Amino acid sequence: xxxxxxIGGGIVGASMAYELAKYQLNVTLLEKETELSFGVSKSNSxxxxxxxxxxxxxxxxxxxxxxxxxxxxxxxxxxFPFIPTGELVVAFPGEKESIEEIKENGDRLGIPxxxxxxxxxxxxxxxxxxxxxxxxLLGPTAAVINPWEVIYxxxxxxxxxxxxxxxxxxxxxxxxxxxxxxxxxxxAEYESRYVINAAGLSADKISFMAGIKCPIIIPYKGxxxxxxxxxxxxxxxxxxxxxxxxTKGILIIPTVDGNTMIGPTSNEVTxxxxxTTTKKHKDEVLKAAQKLAPSINEDLLIASFAGLRPTTxxxxxxxxxxxxxxINIVGIKSPGLTAAPAIAExxxxxxxxNTTLPKKKKYNPKRKSMPRFRLLNTKExxxxxxxxxxxxxxxxxxxxxxxxxxxxxxxxxxRTLDGIKFRTRSQMGxxxxxxxxxxxxxxxSEELEIPFDKITxxxxxxxxIKRNEx
Amino acid sequence: xxxxxxxxxxIGGGPAGMAAAAGASSSGVKDILILERMPGLGGIxxxxxxxxxxxxxxxxxxxxxxxxxxxxxxxxDKDIEVKTSCLVHKITPEKNxxxxxxxxxxxxxxxxxxxxxxCRERTREMLTxxxxxxxxxxxxxxxxxxxxxxGLMPGHEVVIVGSGDIGLIMARRMTLEGAKVxxxxxxxxxxxxxxxxxxxxxxxFKIPLYLEHELMEITGKNRVEAIRYRDNKxxxxxxxxxxxxxxxxxxxxxxxxxxxxxxxxGNGIFLTGNADYVHDLVDNVTKEAEKLGRSIN
Amino acid sequence: xxxxxxxxxxxxICPKSCELKTDGTEVSGAKCKRGKLFALQEFVSPxxxxxxxxxxxxxxxxxxxxxxxxxxVPLNKTxxxxxxxxxIRLQKIPGIGEKIPLKNLSEKTELIVTGE
Numbered sequence: 001x002x003x004x005x006x007i008g009g010g011i012v013g014a015s016m017a018y019e020l021a022k023y024q025l026n027v028t029l030l031e032k033e034t035e036l037s038f039g040v041s042k043s044n045s046x047x048x049x050x051x052x053x054x055x056x057x058x059x060x061x062x063x064x065x066x067x068x069x070x071x072x073x074x075x076x077x078x079x080f081p082f083i084p085t086g087e088l089v090v091a092f093p094g095e096k097e098s099i100e101e102i103k104e105n106g107d108r109l110g111i112p113x114x115x116x117x118x119x120x121x122x123x124x125x126x127x128x129x130x131x132x133x134x135x136x137l138l139g140p141t142a143a144v145i146n147p148w149e150v151i152y153x154x155x156x157x158x159x160x161x162x163x164x165x166x167x168x169x170x171x172x173x174x175x176x177x178x179x180x181x182x183x184x185x186x187x188a189e190y191e192s193r194y195v196i197n198a199a200g201l202s203a204d205k206i207s208f209m210a211g212i213k214c215p216i217i218i219p220y221k222g223x224x225x226x227x228x229x230x231x232x233x234x235x236x237x238x239x240x241x242x243x244x245x246x247t248k249g250i251l252i253i254p255t256v257d258g259n260t261m262i263g264p265t266s267n268e269v270t271x272x273x274x275x276t277t278t279k280k281h282k283d284e285v286l287k288a289a290q291k292l293a294p295s296i297n298e299d300l301l302i303a304s305f306a307g308l309r310p311t312t313x314x315x316x317x318x319x320x321x322x323x324x325x326x327i328n329i330v331g332i333k334s335p336g337l338t339a340a341p342a343i344a345e346x347x348x349x350x351x352x353x354n355t356t357l358p359k360k361k362k363y364n365p366k367r368k369s370m371p372r373f374r375l376l377n378t379k380e381x382x383x384x385x386x387x388x389x390x391x392x393x394x395x396x397x398x399x400x401x402x403x404x405x406x407x408x409x410x411x412x413x414x415r416t417l418d419g420i421k422f423r424t425r426s427q428m429g430x431x432x433x434x435x436x437x438x439x440x441x442x443x444x445s446e447e448l449e450i451p452f453d454k455i456t457x458x459x460x461x462x463x464x465i466k467r468n469e470x
Numbered sequence: 471x472x473x474x475x476x477x478x479x480x481i482g483g484g485p486a487g488m489a490a491a492a493g494a495s496s497s498g499v500k501d502i503l504i505l506e507r508m509p510g511l512g513g514i515x516x517x518x519x520x521x522x523x524x525x526x527x528x529x530x531x532x533x534x535x536x537x538x539x540x541x542x543x544x545x546x547d548k549d550i551e552v553k554t555s556c557l558v559h560k561i562t563p564e565k566n567x568x569x570x571x572x573x574x575x576x577x578x579x580x581x582x583x584x585x586x587x588x589c590r591e592r593t594r595e596m597l598t599x600x601x602x603x604x605x606x607x608x609x610x611x612x613x614x615x616x617x618x619x620x621g622l623m624p625g626h627e628v629v630i631v632g633s634g635d636i637g638l639i640m641a642r643r644m645t646l647e648g649a650k651v652x653x654x655x656x657x658x659x660x661x662x663x664x665x666x667x668x669x670x671x672x673x674x675f676k677i678p679l680y681l682e683h684e685l686m687e688i689t690g691k692n693r694v695e696a697i698r699y700r701d702n703k704x705x706x707x708x709x710x711x712x713x714x715x716x717x718x719x720x721x722x723x724x725x726x727x728x729x730x731x732x733x734x735x736g737n738g739i740f741l742t743g744n745a746d747y748v749h750d751l752v753d754n755v756t757k758e759a760e761k762l763g764r765s766i767n
Numbered sequence: 768x769x770x771x772x773x774x775x776x777x778x779x780i781c782p783k784s785c786e787l788k789t790d791g792t793e794v795s796g797a798k799c800k801r802g803k804l805f806a807l808q809e810f811v812s813p814x815x816x817x818x819x820x821x822x823x824x825x826x827x828x829x830x831x832x833x834x835x836x837x838x839x840v841p842l843n844k845t846x847x848x849x850x851x852x853x854x855i856r857l858q859k860i861p862g863i864g865e866k867i868p869l870k871n872l873s874e875k876t877e878l879i880v881t882g883e
């Protein structure tokens with residue numbers, strides 16, 4: 001019998017798995033997509049917020065501040081990049097009062113180091129920003145991460161501590177039978193004492209399946225645009241405008257990988273699968289970003305994507321043990337990524353109210369990151385190549401990704417081209433995979449022992465080719 | 471590989487690199503090294519199984535593969551060192567060249583460097599075409615590699631965006647392999663590729679070319695399901711269902727090695743072939759690169 | 768030139784792409800002899816060399832072998848010839864220039880391997 005089933009393999013589900021792996025529990029995570037992070041999380045902006053933009057009275061405000069703190073230790077243990085960029089909320093003429101209010105809120109949340117800086121400071125430290133900006137609120141604790149990288153790191157650690165993770169396992173029914181939950185997927189059937197619902201956009205659907213009311217999820221679409229690395233990091237810090245009522249606005253985000261990202265938009269949509277980008281929103285993002293940094297222009301755009309935020313009308317996170325061991329984690333939109341480790345901690349505390357949670361005696365606190373050939377020096381590279389000559393065969397020349405890394409990504413669970421992309425950065429460079437896609441497919445075909453026509457971009461239905469032979 | 475200073479290092483063993491090395495060798499340059507990232511010489515010619523090569527240079531019409539084979543012989547008949555399956559990732563103003571291979575990472579230096587790194591295709595992402603990002607979207611060159619090198623069939627119902635030569639060639643290639651190529655969209659009021667390619671690849675198979683037509687949106691969740699396109703003359707929009715979109719919307723010289731290394735040409739560092747600017751004909755690439763090679767001393 | 772029977776072609780012999788006109792006996796617009804012949808042939812029956820690939824496969828490996836028809840064949844026979852080529856199974860990888868016979872065709876042609 002399973003102790004806890006986690007439904008959903010995004011940042012919340014992965015954080016839960018990572019946290020619960022510390023205890024003497026039999027934990028299983030179910031994900032409907034072919035790989036973890038393929039739902040809401042893969043399109044996240046990757047910002048670890050200070051937390052000062054969320055009300056000090058709200059659950060999300062408190063959990064974001066705590067999550068920001070927890071990430072520092074977790075990134076060290078799990079060996080993923082956590083870049084402490086800091087953030088700025090900038091004030092154009094007439095907006096100083098707004099950033100003073102945010103500062104006051106941040107002070108109440110106990111966020112360290114926040115201060116208001118003036119135009120002179122901005123000129124010196126962020127010269128690319130518009131000269132019309134008069135003041136900015138500086139939050140030094142903000143950072144950037146790659147959301148999928150954190151999820152894979154947490155999942156790998158959890159697996160090494162005995163957690164079972166099953167992808168391509170979409171839940172279709174949940175029933176309480178005596179004192180356990182029966183969870184059925186299209187592939188299998190599970191029984192568990194507890195169910196933790198971390199299903200993102202489908203969290204309301206999952207809750208209703210169990211016969212439990214919860215806030216309705218309203219998808220809010222965000223479109224983002226990535227600038228070429230030739231443009232370098234435009235700003236050192238994440239730059240926010242003064243927030244509007246429901247959104248933090250369109251930002252400039254220096255990414256972990258050295259690109260600059262601009263966006264996201266925020267629009268309510270009806271379709272939970274609507275991840276289209278539009279010309280209208282591209283123009284909107286460009287205009288808003290140019291207001292912050294005038295040198296941004298359309299020619300610098302190299303990629304775009306869209307994602308959906310699982311928003312609720314109520315606004316705050318909804319985290320609650322409903323009845324008989326069903327725990328809902330619903331409406332985890334921004335700052336959900338930041339808060340995720342704190343959400344996991346919070347849920348463990350809920351569990352601890354009704355059951356004893358002894359820690360594992362043998363627990364592996366660590367995880368080693370994938371080798372990143374591009375980031376190594378010559379000596380390190382040669383050591384790697386000596387051990388395995390596949391590290392001497394460059395497959396993705398734009399990002400200098402080797403065959404050794406592609407194979408390692410597959411060993412760590414990559415089953416799709418997107419999964420390999422997220423783990424290795426192959427296909428993310430200037431040629432967008434034009435030079436390496438066939439080569440990666442050949443490696444996948446060999447390593448996974450599947451024919452070419454079974455290789456997908458992101459799971460069943462997204463096969464790359466139509467026929468194996470001409 | 472022992473550390474050695476070369477008179478000339480040619481980066482890239484495609485038609486430009488081979489010709490530059492051959493030209494230099496025939497004018498007496500001694501220690502020449504070609505560094506090629508693929509397992510063999512020939513570059514992109516190896517996936518060009520169609521005719522249209524060599525008429526100017528070899529005075530004979532041949533396929534890209536035949537042209538490559540013929541020129542490889544010229545290189546191997548000369549005293550030129552060729553190292554394949556190695557990727558150059560850095561060059562310095564002092565003309566040190568670093569590359570990665572299965573034997574390790576090495577740095578060699580040269581009196582002269584010729585960059586013959588070819589070009590890459592512009593992609594859907596660079597055009598920021600609105601819509602979804604399903605599978606079934608390829609550059610024409612990637613589709614060409616899949617069909618001609620790997621023997622894979624990328625799709626059945628095809629729309630080609632852009633009238634560049636590779637797109638036209640792939641319109642015919644996909645048709646011969648049984649695909650239905652609906653049409654080629656071109657945003658400009660004229661063909662981008664060679665007229666002879668339009669005649670042989672589109673007209674012969676009655677594939678329409680729509681000039682002044684723009685791709686507006688790609689739809690489909692997991693796989694391409696349809697595209698929306700607009701006639702810019704009338705402003706009318708239409709939707710057609712398809713499972714594959716091939717992009718042939720221009721080529722970009724691959725000079726990123728220089729840009730990323732923070733150096734420019736001059737002082738013994740040269741660009742040639744499509745890495746310099748994009749050529750219509752390989753024959754001209756060969757001639758120019760040979761000439762450059764001969765001028766090296 | 769007989770205007771009624773006149774047809775227009777774009778020459779594909781070389782990249783100059785001359786615009787040719789012919790009534791089946793006389794040709795205008797051609798800058799070379801080959802262009803003239805092209806127009807006359809095109810008037811009667813367009814001929815093209817077909818290029819494609821043949822798959823070689825064994826347990827551990829495969830290779831697509833590029834080929835062309837040994838001569839230009841009627842355009843309207845293209846798909847018939849392609850169908851015959853698809854039936855071919857290679858026992859070994861042939862060398863460049865090697866000939867591969869094509870059977871059961873109304874057109875007499877064979878295949879020439881164009882790649883190494």
